[in-house]
Amino acid sequence: MTETKYWRAINTALAEEMRRDERVVLIGQDVASPGGPFGATKGLMKEFGPNRVRDTPISEGAVVGAAVGAAMAGLRPVVEVMFFDFITLALDQLVNQAAKMAYMSMGHYSVPLTLRTMCGAGLGAGPQHSQNLEAWLAAVPGLKVVSPGTPAEAKGLLKAAIRDPDPVVVIESASLWSMKGEVIDDAEAVLPMGRAAVRREGSDVTLVCWGSSVPGALEAAQILAEQGVEVEVIDLRTLNPLEKECVVRSVRKTGRLVVCQNAVTTCSIGSDLIRIVATAAHRSLRVAPELVAPPFAPVPFPPGLERAYFPQQHDVVAAVHRALTEEPTWPRSSYPSGV
Template sequence: MEYKEMTYKDAVNLAMTEEMRKDENVILFGEDVGLYGGAFGVSVGMFEEFGPERVKDTPISEAVIAGCAAGAAVTGLRPIAEIMFMDFTTIAMDALVNQAAKMRYMFGGKAQVPMVLRTPGGSGTGAAAQHSQSLEAWFCHVPGLKVVVPGTPADAKGLLKAAIRDNNPVVFVEQKTLYKEKGEVPMDDEFVIPLGKGEIKREGSDVTVISYGRMLPRVLEAADDLKKEGISVEVVDPRTLVPLDKEMIIDSVKKTGKLILVNEACKTGGFLGEISAMVSESEAFDYLDAPIVRLAGLDVPVPYNPELEAAIVPSVDQIRQAIVDVVTNKR
């Protein structure tokens, strides 16, 4: 298979472009996704290739964007709707939660809603409290929605293609700070990563660390550092939160006997708590020889000040120290 180095955002662009070339029912719309190429440049060149009938700029109304996506999907199209910032998915909740997520159930399985709602989330860009939230756990609580949070360019491409082809509504979370990160991406236009299939990013034997999205590179950096000290860290990336690859997580915990969970979303009510509960209720609980540890964002609005913004999410040093403490039975 041929690979090419590209950024995360270019991998997202490639996935959409390939699927739009393959299926004329795939369309893209959102605020500034057309002529401007998207607020973060993710859809650059797509308006020129596919034209205004398939790449549409919308009014500044997230409720309209999500509602149009649900309606277009249930009537035969495969819309990709972009909400410019994850914070503003709150304005689109009725269309997502009460319409898109419910249609298949309310029509006895006779209706399909093959839509993708793409949205950049997370802090780290100095965008302050109203443009920096990580709200993925909200959507995980809604039966009928699938939730994807890729952490690498290759995963972004493969998972987005799977999301576009899925016949259910998918919330596809793109971490803003990862947009410029580079990685090797398969150029095969049939490279698709099944939703619900996680990946072990690094094999290890002393402790399992589960992370996704923006925190994944930090966990991998900490794991690489600790390898020099003789600590073997298994890094697990679920990639999709709903459906969750429970079997992979349980098997990893059974192997290592220790579990640390890391993300940037607020700790209270966050998805890490769901993973912790799932492990505690499974056969993996009997293999644990240390308490489960969660490292997450502080329960505060994201500050504008760069130093304060950095201080509210787990750092590489904090992740490294947590791993050492768990492995040496200090927690």
């Protein structure tokens, strides 16, 4: 195990996969000599050369379209789209072509394409560089979507994405870019997609998070533990396919659910997760679930307003306290035996 920064874990994963498989190529704006707009591809052109690490014009549609064709022809392209917001310029290629190709060709073609992109929340970059559009992509059949919240996840999930036969979107986070964490040194240490992780066990409340909301959720859980509240923290890690069973099992144990996300509430992963729990574990819920998320509004530029816009640890703590103090949804005596 080595303590590594989030961005360095991404860089290491790319290098290891390129050494392992000569079909892996990198394309995107400034990914070659500059080492990527945020440094994630630093040093890779020097090691692997310009045929496998290629700079592109500023055209997300052209870049992703070229990557779809390259993937269909037998390569395993890794595309970098600088900000998540810019993925809107390549939705036809990603959603209508990459995601549908295996289905429409009856399995004759696969598109082993990995698209890395950055959620810019925390940079003070405003409404056109800070959006989290995760729910848009997670709702597309044929696309897999992962959102790593630690350096270990950033490495392990990216390696899994590159090896996967289907198109995968990896949502990285600007707010975690310099975060340090323990990372397994083994080049074969790959995290499976579709598996959530219990970051902290507890019996009072289930707290679900992913991506950039993970550190704040864990900090909130520690504050609550000092107050005598045991919170079970679940990191989804993968948004599609979503491991529902892990969350449902936890809610059946705790009877309370709080979801924390950095995307707006409307038509979101969190709101759908609450629907799933309300359907699969409704008789276990003691109170209505809580969704801690930004308001349904564009992301503001000023740093102070941006901090107020995105959930902070005190917002999570307050939501957990509400879940603990609200009146039960129905009499406790009406629960089935053992729930």
